[in-house]
Amino acid sequence: MGKKNARANDEVKGDVNMSPMIDCCFLLLIFFVVNATAITVSKDPSVKMPSAVSCSELKDANGCIVVNVFADAEKMDVKALEKYNKNFPAGTLYGVSDVNGNNVGYNAGQLQDLTDFIKKQKELMKSRNIEEGMIRLYLRGDMAAPWERSAAAIRSAAAAGVNNIVFGTLPSK
Amino acid sequence: MARHKKIQTEEQEDPEMNISSMIDCCFLLLIYFLVATSLVSEKKLDISIPSSQQSASSKKPPVDPGRIVISGDGSVTWNGDISVGEAYNPDLEPGTDEYRSQRELDQLVEQLTTHRELAESAQAEPIVMLVGAGSTPHQRIVDVMAALAKAGIHSVGISTAEADGN
Secondary structure: OHHHHHHHHHHHOOOOOOHHHHHHHHHHHHHHHHHHHHOOOOOOOOOOOOEEOOOEEOOOOOOEEEEEEOOOHHHOOHHHHHHHHHHOOOOOOEEEEOOOOOEEEEOHHHHHHHHHHHHHHHHHHHHOOOOHHHOEEEEEEOOOOEHHHHHHHHHHHHHOOOOEEEEEEEEOO | OHHHHHHHHHHHHOOOOOOHHHHHHHHHHHHHHHHHHHHOOOEEEEEEOOOHHHHHOOOEOOOOOEEEEEOOOOOEEEOOOEEEEOOOOOOOOOOOHHHHHHHHOHHHHHHHHHHHHHHHHOOEOOOEEEEEOOOOEHHHHHHHHHHHHHHOOOEEEEEOOHHHOO
């Protein structure tokens, strides 16, 4: 009788070994963390992205110099306008993030400053051993922004020696 | 007294950490990153503008660079006289046939594909000049860029001056 009792006690103590599951879980977690940071470009919520019929996945954000091109304030919706007013002074046409992640805005008269910024970013990326061919202008133009604004940003990039342009888009519905 | 002490030490010998809360956090983070990575829906369209160094490349210059003109209302013309896209209407409902035909620019894709094939048969790189009016919405330019990407042309010269009449 006593023996039976002892066996019953042993069966109750059966534990599942959790450590392999936790290992797998951590591995997956690290994979997704790394993946998420690799394809993140600094996105400005005030820009309403255009959609394109044939576009491809942005696999690597390394070497992307992001320039946001804003539409006129009256063409923005309320939420976008609120964020735009919070981050930039009125009249800002181009928005970028500096090395410390701070928002910097340029207006129509500050295209030379935009060129200098792109030049500086290019040098910084070169010092981080990013190939020159991989350094691209990532143009996040608002769908309602006039083309002359985007073209001016492209000209600034060309003046800074960046000839590869990536148009940020959303997949077409 | 002695029996009581023995029981206490036996209990202390088997300390177990409760890891269930850690697993909970871990799973939550895992699900967050899983969802966050699949939500990144921003896509791209690559083009390169001709640089001063390209003139020294070994490839022959194209016989005739194609020319796309986009006027202020968003209508698109190919090589001066062929109309390949109607005026842009931003209020069309997405998903309708009208919206699709306005955005996909099938005629332009056809012309561009022919242009690329011609250039390739002459062993030259297909080059296209894109002349957009300054007031054209950025969305219309992206439509034309998408047509270029669909036709397999990635080298584009960009200009704003002439379509404005300046």
